[in-house]
Structures are given as C-alpha cells and as structure tokens.
Amino acid sequence: MAALPxxxxxxxxxxxxxGQPRHGYAILKDVAEMSDGRVALSTGTLYGALRRLxxxxxxxxxxxDDTSRGxxxxxxxxxxxxxxxxxxxxxxxxxQVARLRVAERER
Amino acid sequence: xxMLPDRFSPYRCLLHLYPATHRDEFGEEMLAVFHGAQADIAxxxxxxxxxxxxxxxxxxxxxALEEHVRSITGLRSWDINSSRRFTMRxxxxxxxxxxILMTIILAAVVLAIEKATAIRYSAFPDFNxxxxxxxxxxxxxxxxxxxxxxxxxxAGVVGWGILYALHRSGLHRMTEMPGLKQE
Numbered sequence: 106m107a108a109l110p111x112x113x114x115x116x117x118x119x120x121x122x123x124g125q126p127r128h129g130y131a132i133l134k135d136v137a138e139m140s141d142g143r144v145a146l147s148t149g150t151l152y153g154a155l156r157r158l159x160x161x162x163x164x165x166x167x168x169x170d171d172t173s174r175g176x177x178x179x180x181x182x183x184x185x186x187x188x189x190x191x192x193x194x195x196x197x198x199x200x201q202v203a204r205l206r207v208a209e210r211e212r
Numbered sequence: 213x214x215m216l217p218d219r220f221s222p223y224r225c226l227l228h229l230y231p232a233t234h235r236d237e238f239g240e241e242m243l244a245v246f247h248g249a250q251a252d253i254a255x256x257x258x259x260x261x262x263x264x265x266x267x268x269x270x271x272x273x274x275x276a277l278e279e280h281v282r283s284i285t286g287l288r289s290w291d292i293n294s295s296r297r298f299t300m301r302x303x304x305x306x307x308x309x310x311x312i313l314m315t316i317i318l319a320a321v322v323l324a325i326e327k328a329t330a331i332r333y334s335a336f337p338d339f340n341x342x343x344x345x346x347x348x349x350x351x352x353x354x355x356x357x358x359x360x361x362x363x364x365x366x367a368g369v370v371g372w373g374i375l376y377a378l379h380r381s382g383l384h385r386m387t388e389m390p391g392l393k394q395e
Contacts, residue, residue, distance in 0.1 A: 130245045148246045149270075151245070155238075156237075
C-alpha cells in the first residue's frame, strides 16, 4: 500500500476519480480545473501515477457502456476511497492546526 | 506543410523510450490523451504551446526513466519516499529500450569528457607546447572510451545471457517446490 502523505498530483487524481469514473483526458482536465490551472499534468506524469495506483490497488479499470471510442476509464476501489478519506482527514487536521497557529500569531 | 503519418509522430517515437510492457498497456491511451491536450492547446499562444511541449517531453522522459528503474529493480517512487528500501524483483527482466537510454547517457558523458579535455588544451597552451587551439586530433580519448564501452557492453551481454539462461532453466522456481518451501 502506498505511503501517506500523497503528492499533490496524486491527491488531485484521486479526488478527480472520487466523484465519478473518468478516462485519462478527463482526469487531466479535471485536475487542471480543481487547481485553477496551477497543476498541469503531462501525459507521462498522469500515466505513471495511474500505473502506480493500479499496482497498489487504489484504482481499477472500469468498463464503460459506450466503448466505441476505445477509451479506458478508471475508478476508485473501496480501499482507495478509504485511503483518500484518511488523507483528507489528515489534511483537515493539519488545516485546523495551521488556522489556530496563525490566529495565535495575529493576536 | 505535409503532416507525418501518426505512426511517425514524434510523441509516438518518444513512447518507445518506455519499457515494452508499459507501452503495450498504456501507449495508445497516452497517445490519445496527448492528442486531445494538443488539440486544446492548438489555439493558444506560442509561449503556452512551447510550455505544453516542454512539459510533455519532460514528463515523458522522466516517466520512461522511472519505468525503466522500476522494471529493472522493482523500486517504486513511493517506496523511495516512504522507507528507502531497495527491493529486487523475483524475476530478472531487461527491457529492450534500456541499452538505448544507457547509450545516450554514455555518449553525453564521453562528449563532456572530450570537451573538457579540448578546453584544457585550449586554456593552458603551455601544458603541451605541441598542441595549440582545439583541433580534431585532440579528440584521442574517444577510441579508448569506445573500447572500454565495448568491453563493458560485451560483459553486460554475457552477464545478461547467464541470468537469462538461469531464468529459462527455472532455477528461481525451486523455492516454490513444496519440499523446499517447508524448510
């Protein structure tokens, strides 16, 4: 199982798949949209991450009803979703601590 | 301008830097995603297009390198970050495109050494009175390095042959035999 914390591109890829199954190009667009264009993944980076996530069992291939365009779709596995929730909780705690510390400093 | 057929597109050619297993599994998908992103960026300015191609090339080269490292050693980037353990694969694999990458790296090293030698002769003319500015005859180191490379390459091929023969003999499966597994 992959170690936490995750890198930002991997976290964004997982968040992109959290809503619905997506194919590679849709992930690329969604990641750019979620990060306001700050994270622009290259195809090589995207498929390196997808291959690792497949190997680790965080995501799986998903058969679409419409396979006419021959695109491969990916979705989160139950284990991948659990790990993503763990990471999101970790980030949430970190944000709370950060907010408190910044507030203390401003007093 | 005449368009090249898709099978000769630069991106498809660069995909050959990846190990064959990765290329077979993801090659067509990567190509389709690249073409989609390329179509999106086509109407953008030159700077954005240049940034896109630079990003794609860099991502592809680093991705290919990472896949080669992974396929040879079994080392994954997450393993590097988490535990720094070095794990070997149970089976031996030698991707066909690895020698190409190794040759490119070696050529870069050889050229750097040649250049440094030539600059030394040029910057310190008193170092050897018979040698003046950079001339083709200064490049004498190359044949020796080529010979060293050839010897190393042959040694590598022999080593690979031995490991391949051992793999084909099924020696690595002996540990899976019931009698040995219990021990």
